[in-house]
Amino acid sequence: MPKINVYLPDELADAVKDAGVPVSAICQRALEQAVRRVTAIRETTLGDVEEDDPTERLTHFTDRARTAVRLGVRRARAAEAPGVATxxxxGGMLDEGENLSLLVLRALEVEPERVLGELERVTTRGVGGTASRFTADAANALELAVTEATSLGHGYVGCEHLLLGLVAEPDGTAGRVLRSLGVEPRLARRAVSAALAGYVHLRAQQAPAAPNAAALLGAAVRAEVRPLVERLDRLEQHVGLVAP
Known part of the structure; x- marks a missing residue:
């Protein structure tokens, strides 16, 4: 049987050893889940986009994430684009309108409406395209969304992971637009982690039903991300990228 080495930080390795955690079984289970998810993505993106439900194979995506992908396909077809791109x-994720990625963007002081405006500005309309396939950059972004979810230890792929995949994808229009607005991969990951932690805390207190729950959660995320932003600003000033 082939052997794969797994390298862990010293502190984690010591804790695993002390706890007697079955590393091999856990890694095997995690890899099996990751392989199934990536395989489903590739089956979806390499084949023709289904007319009825292009997300049929993406069973590990949340309902909102699947809706976002369907709305993205609809956008591509309305624009007569040759393929469904990032x-x-x-745009589909923004059109969905109620997912966690919108909160993450606002926590990073980027309004979704501004992102949508930039998308409209840089997106060109096709001529008679049928958007029957996902483009290479869109397929890569979807795979990266799975990778981001797996690295965070999540058993699902939500719009927040899709946002991370789009930001991290180097060649697509979506990533270029997001990064130009200041949504960098490291900041976005930090904001997603903070948003999910804050959401769980609010759920435990039954706060989501309160009218100001979103505002409270957004404030918590901004408080978590602010120190990292300030450190990056100081580093840029130190190397002379921006004026002090």
Whole structure:
């Protein structure tokens, strides 16, 4: 049987050893889940986009994430684009209107409406395209969304992971637009982690039903991300990228 080495930080390795955790079994289970998810993504993106439900194979995506992908396909077809690209997926995620990625963007002081405006500005309309396939950059972004979810230890892929995949994808229009607005991968990951932690805390206190729950959660995320932003600003000043 082939052997794969797994390298852990010293503190984690010591804790695993002390706890007697079955590393091999856990890694095997995690890899099996990751392989199934990536395989489902590739089956979806390499084949024709289904007319009825292009997300049929993406059973590990949340309902909102699947809706976002469907809306992205609809955007691509309305624009008569030759394929479903990252800008269409990002537009679909924004069109969905109620997912966690919108809170993450606002916590990073980027209004979703501004992102949508930039997308409209840089997206060109096709001529008679049928958007029957996902483009290479869109397929890569979807795979990266799975990778981001797995690295965070999540058993599902939500719009917040899709946002991370779009930001991290180097070649697509969506990533370029997001990064130009200041949504950097490291900041976005930090904001997603903070948002999810804050959401769980609010759920435990039954706060989501309160009218100001979103505002409270957004404030918590901004408080978590602010120190990292300030450190990056100081570093940029130190190397002379921006004026002090």
């Amino acid at each position: 800008e269409h997926l990002l």
